[in-house]
Amino acid sequence: MAAKEKKLVPAVTVRFAGDSGDGMQLTGDQFTDTTAVMGNDFSTFPDFPAEIRAPAGTLPGVSSFQIQFSETPAFTPGDVADVLIAMNPAALKVNLRHIKKGGLMILNENAFDKDGLEKAAFGANPLTDGTLRDWQVVKLPLTDLTVNALQDHPLRASEKDRCKNFFALGLMFWLYDRNLEHTVEWISAKFAKKPEFVAANIAALKAGYNHADITELMPTRFEVRKSKLDPGTYRKVTGNEAAALGFIAAAELAGKTLFLGSYPITPASSILQDLSYRKEFGVRTFQAEDEIAAIGSAIGASFGGELGITSTSGPGLCLKSEALNLAVIAELPLVVIDVQRTGPSTGMPTKTEQTDLLQVMFGRNGESPVAVVAPQSPADCFDTAIEAVRLALKYMTPVVFLSDGYLANSAEPWKLPDVDKLPRISVQHPAQWKGPFTPYARDPKTLARPWAKPGTPGLEHRIGGLEKADITGTVSYDPENHEKMVNFRAEKIARIADDIPPLSVRGPAEGPLLVLGWGSTHGAIRAAVDEIHESGRAKVAQAHLTHLNPFPKNLGEVLSRYKTVLVPELNSGQLLMLLRHRFHEATRQSGTRLLGYNRVRGIPFYVSEVRQAIEARL
Amino acid sequence: MTQEVPSAGDPRPKFTKNDFVSGAEVRWCPGCGDYSVLGAMQQTLAKFDIPRENYVFVSGIGCSSRFPYYMNTYGFHTIHGRAPTIATGLRLVNPNLSIWVITGDGDALSIGGNHFIHAMRRNLNFNVLLVNNEIYGLTKGQYSPTSPAGKVTKSSPYGSIEHPINPLCLAIASEATFIARTLDSDPRHMSAIMERAMRHKGVSFVEVYQNCIIFNDKAHAPVTGRDTREDRMVYLEDGKPLVFGRAGDKKAIRLNGLYPDIVKFDPTTPQGLLVHNEADPRPNHAYLLTQLTYPDFPVPFGVLRCVEKPTYDDMMNQQIQDVIKKKGRGRLKDLLYTDDTWTVTP
Numbered sequence: 001m002a003a004k005e006k007k008l009v010p011a012v013t014v015r016f017a018g019d020s021g022d023g024m025q026l027t028g029d030q031f032t033d034t035t036a037v038m039g040n041d042f043s044t045f046p047d048f049p050a051e052i053r054a055p056a057g058t059l060p061g062v063s064s065f066q067i068q069f070s071e072t073p074a075f076t077p078g079d080v081a082d083v084l085i086a087m088n089p090a091a092l093k094v095n096l097r098h099i100k101k102g103g104l105m106i107l108n109e110n111a112f113d114k115d116g117l118e119k120a121a122f123g124a125n126p127l128t129d130g131t132l133r134d135w136q137v138v139k140l141p142l143t144d145l146t147v148n149a150l151q152d153h154p155l156r157a158s159e160k161d162r163c164k165n166f167f168a169l170g171l172m173f174w175l176y177d178r179n180l181e182h183t184v185e186w187i188s189a190k191f192a193k194k195p196e197f198v199a200a201n202i203a204a205l206k207a208g209y210n211h212a213d214i215t216e217l218m219p220t221r222f223e224v225r226k227s228k229l230d231p232g233t234y235r236k237v238t239g240n241e242a243a244a245l246g247f248i249a250a251a252e253l254a255g256k257t258l259f260l261g262s263y264p265i266t267p268a269s270s271i272l273q274d275l276s277y278r279k280e281f282g283v284r285t286f287q288a289e290d291e292i293a294a295i296g297s298a299i300g301a302s303f304g305g306e307l308g309i310t311s312t313s314g315p316g317l318c319l320k321s322e323a324l325n326l327a328v329i330a331e332l333p334l335v336v337i338d339v340q341r342t343g344p345s346t347g348m349p350t351k352t353e354q355t356d357l358l359q360v361m362f363g364r365n366g367e368s369p370v371a372v373v374a375p376q377s378p379a380d381c382f383d384t385a386i387e388a389v390r391l392a393l394k395y396m397t398p399v400v401f402l403s404d405g406y407l408a409n410s411a412e413p414w415k416l417p418d419v420d421k422l423p424r425i426s427v428q429h430p431a432q433w434k435g436p437f438t439p440y441a442r443d444p445k446t447l448a449r450p451w452a453k454p455g456t457p458g459l460e461h462r463i464g465g466l467e468k469a470d471i472t473g474t475v476s477y478d479p480e481n482h483e484k485m486v487n488f489r490a491e492k493i494a495r496i497a498d499d500i501p502p503l504s505v506r507g508p509a510e511g512p513l514l515v516l517g518w519g520s521t522h523g524a525i526r527a528a529v530d531e532i533h534e535s536g537r538a539k540v541a542q543a544h545l546t547h548l549n550p551f552p553k554n555l556g557e558v559l560s561r562y563k564t565v566l567v568p569e570l571n572s573g574q575l576l577m578l579l580r581h582r583f584h585e586a587t588r589q590s591g592t593r594l595l596g597y598n599r600v601r602g603i604p605f606y607v608s609e610v611r612q613a614i615e616a617r618l
Numbered sequence: 619m620t621q622e623v624p625s626a627g628d629p630r631p632k633f634t635k636n637d638f639v640s641g642a643e644v645r646w647c648p649g650c651g652d653y654s655v656l657g658a659m660q661q662t663l664a665k666f667d668i669p670r671e672n673y674v675f676v677s678g679i680g681c682s683s684r685f686p687y688y689m690n691t692y693g694f695h696t697i698h699g700r701a702p703t704i705a706t707g708l709r710l711v712n713p714n715l716s717i718w719v720i721t722g723d724g725d726a727l728s729i730g731g732n733h734f735i736h737a738m739r740r741n742l743n744f745n746v747l748l749v750n751n752e753i754y755g756l757t758k759g760q761y762s763p764t765s766p767a768g769k770v771t772k773s774s775p776y777g778s779i780e781h782p783i784n785p786l787c788l789a790i791a792s793e794a795t796f797i798a799r800t801l802d803s804d805p806r807h808m809s810a811i812m813e814r815a816m817r818h819k820g821v822s823f824v825e826v827y828q829n830c831i832i833f834n835d836k837a838h839a840p841v842t843g844r845d846t847r848e849d850r851m852v853y854l855e856d857g858k859p860l861v862f863g864r865a866g867d868k869k870a871i872r873l874n875g876l877y878p879d880i881v882k883f884d885p886t887t888p889q890g891l892l893v894h895n896e897a898d899p900r901p902n903h904a905y906l907l908t909q910l911t912y913p914d915f916p917v918p919f920g921v922l923r924c925v926e927k928p929t930y931d932d933m934m935n936q937q938i939q940d941v942i943k944k945k946g947r948g949r950l951k952d953l954l955y956t957d958d959t960w961t962v963t964p
Contacts, residue, residue, distance in 0.1 A: 236958070289732055297703050300705060464677075466695060
């Protein structure tokens with residue numbers, strides 16, 4: 001057994017790529033779990049097609065999983081991979097742009113036969129024609145090695161073949177000096193009912209590890225030391241998982257039944273799925289016949305005095321617009337989870353974008369303000385979900401929770417909160433009323449109307465989509481009343497600004513440049529700004545918005561302290577448009593320029609491009 | 619709805635019709651059939667011991683959807699076609715309310731057609747009252763999904779080229795557990811049917827033949843008119859043959875293979891006649907009744923179907939209870955702090 005050199009690196013990005021049927025997401029998940037157990041910081045990015053099983057070996061069928069893990073903080077899944085494992089030629093072709101020049105490629109040469117090359121539309125064999133001269137290439141017959149390792153196992157040939165992802169995982173575990181224990185346990189539990197699969201998958205995993213160990217295959221081993229995360233208890237969490245947990249927590253904190261009305265849609269479906277398992281919390285999930293029924297049922301639950309929420313993505317949000325407006329005029333609490341994806345129309349369902357901001361702000365008839373919040377990382381979906389519920393219940397208003405496809409599926413370590421210290425959400429339902437019940441009498445501070453539950457004697461009342469008279473809530477066509485109610489609804493949302501933290505800035509409090517983002521771009525912006533700091537070139541200020549409607553009270557004042565404000569967004573400048581409109585006067589007076597940096601490719605920002613965009617403005 | 623049945627001990631009614639009148643000015647056109655539907659509903663609620671705070675009337679858009687404003691109960695006038703969805707959410711968070719969805723032919727069968735069939739097939743425990751006047755009234759006179767082919771309206775000046783939907787047929791195709799038909803000109807029958815609907819556990823669907831005096835006056839008159847009704851309506855009675863027609867010229871329905879025939883009714887030899895069985899668990903009988911349509915057959919009024927099936931809401935509650943029984947009531951701390959956590963020490 002050759003003792004190999006081990007190279008210490010602060011951060012590594014690895015990409016697993018194969019056919020949709022090759023189990024790459026599972027392989028990536030297992031690698032991630034072990035990364036977590038080994039104490040690294042990490043950020044993951046599953047990148048898969050909408051097709052469930054495109055024809056095997058073809059370019060559309062490629063499914064990839066990228067992870068950056070590190071000793072230093074990992075704010076993103078990494079721009080390009082240091083190491084790529086490609087299970088077939090199509091996976092190689094699709095991912096050539098995702099691997100660093102000079103990086104390591106581990107290729108399954110068994111798949112590089114005539115058929116495989118044709119399906120991937122390679123004219124000549126890239127293993128031999130010099131295409132890969134810029135990379136360190138390790139080719140090995142992954143399929144044969146796996147099948148050989150499983151010679152004595154009582155599985156069919158096709159079943160043995162399917163174990164090759166664990167062989168590949170074993171190679172990677174060796175390369176980064178990880179232990180196999182966690183995955184061995186996982187395999188044992190996962191296939192508990194099929195001991196022959198347990199034995200074969202573990203054998204493949206160990207064979208991969210040992211193969212790397214005893215051959216001269218890999219040039220070096222790498223070591224990534226534990227990250228200096230804050231002390232605490234952690235778990236791995238994706239954005240959708242954290243959101244589901246956040247809404248359960250919010251319901252518990254408010255003492256309400258959580259009701260989710262939802263229609264399956266990528267990339268939001270896993271919230272419905274996760275919540276449908278949580279019946280021990282009394283969570284009621286209703287898989288509706290369509291998007292409209294989904295939000296309608298949530299509004300019905302809220303009218304009934306419980307916590308109604310609905311989850312969807314952009315196309316579904318379009319369908320929900322009319323019902324969302326009903327919740328606006330009826331002034332009922334409601335949370336609409338929009339896990340944004342590319343549009344217009346069906347767009348690219350599994351790809352991410354931040355293109356629904358203006359839709360949630362303005363995409364309804366009439367003057368129709370709603371509160372809008374956006375989580376900035378997978379784990380932050382938990383806190384932001386609780387915040388969305390807090391605002392909805394306190395102000396009797398719909399709140400839109402703007403996540404996106406990247407946050408939904410990306411995972412990171414989550415430092416678990418002290419459950420006992422999470423603030424309660426207080427909710428009051430009137431039990432009686434002085435005189436006839438007045439459903440539109442407002443709380444003088446929040447302007448919220450009373451939330452009388454059906455079943456409460458004496459508070460019988462009728463609400464609905466027709467304009468209502470102030471205080472009494474009877475149907476009203478009075479011009480002055482309508483204007484008053486329009487203003488009340490706007491003012492109610494505006495007053496939320498008194499109830500949210502001011503925007504805080506990292507870095508200089510004034511100066512040449514502030515980088516202002518919102519939502520899932522936080523990691524890339526943060527990493528870019530940090531790189532610039534470390535390079536010693538300049539000090540750039542960074543701020544990130546969680547509350548998009550209303551904005552934090554100090555936002556205009558913050559903007560006016562900088563010469564330039566750069567707003568990177570995964571859209572064509574939607575927040576930028578809001579800022580330019582809202583703070584036109586303030587920024588004109590201070591001479592602040594508001595500029596965008598906008599990409600709409602369906603992928604998250606690369607740190608390098610955000611860094612370049614920032615540097616171009618320095 | 620069967621949650622609360624009048625107590626047997628006290629025969630005096632606890633409520634009167636007026637207890638359910640909201641006092642809001644009713645703004646339907648003079649002579650609109652909706653007035654009698656509203657009155658029959660208020661009359662019906664007075665037959666139960668359910669206090670008014672436990673009723674919720676949910677409606678969509680259309681003339682009939684103003685209904686909740688006139689009921690002194692909880693009410694929600696929602697958006698076009700979507701009332702069943704709001705009622706669904708409400709039902710699923712509160713098992714104690716008595717819920718009525720008030721809808722019309724356009725609301726339920728056109729824009730809300732999807733929600734209608736799903737509310738029926740799920741067997742949610744609420745009542746759906748469809749006020750059918752075969753016209754769009756609130757938008758001033760366009761043809762509706764129940765308007766007959768050839769109907770001349772403002773939007774079909776050369777006659778409608780659409781085939782109408784048969785609401786009861788759609789309900790039975792969705793396996794609704796309670797299906798009935800009544801008419802605005804017979805308040806006693808209406809109230810009796812509404813009462814039956816309320817006592818049914820599971821979804822109750824009631825179609826009301828209603829007259830729009832302004833845009834579709836006398837649309838149902840060929841069936842329900844004073845001169846024609848004896849020959850063209852048949853009141854269903856459970857366990858009895860379908861007998862109709864004037865005295866001295868009574869007729870009944872007999873099955874000829876799969877198809878109904880009209881035969882002379884002779885009470886001394888009722889053998890072979892179609893006998894109503896509202897509790898038939900199979901949908902075939904009720905489906906056959908929905909196919910008795912004007913002008914070939916007398917149109918059936920009454921309860922076409924009333925069968926027991928588990929309700930969606932009960933099953934949801936049961937699943938939740940079963941899981942809690944098995945796992946214990948969830949604790950937030952256990953939910954977050956799972957087996958796959960790791961600890962970082964200072």
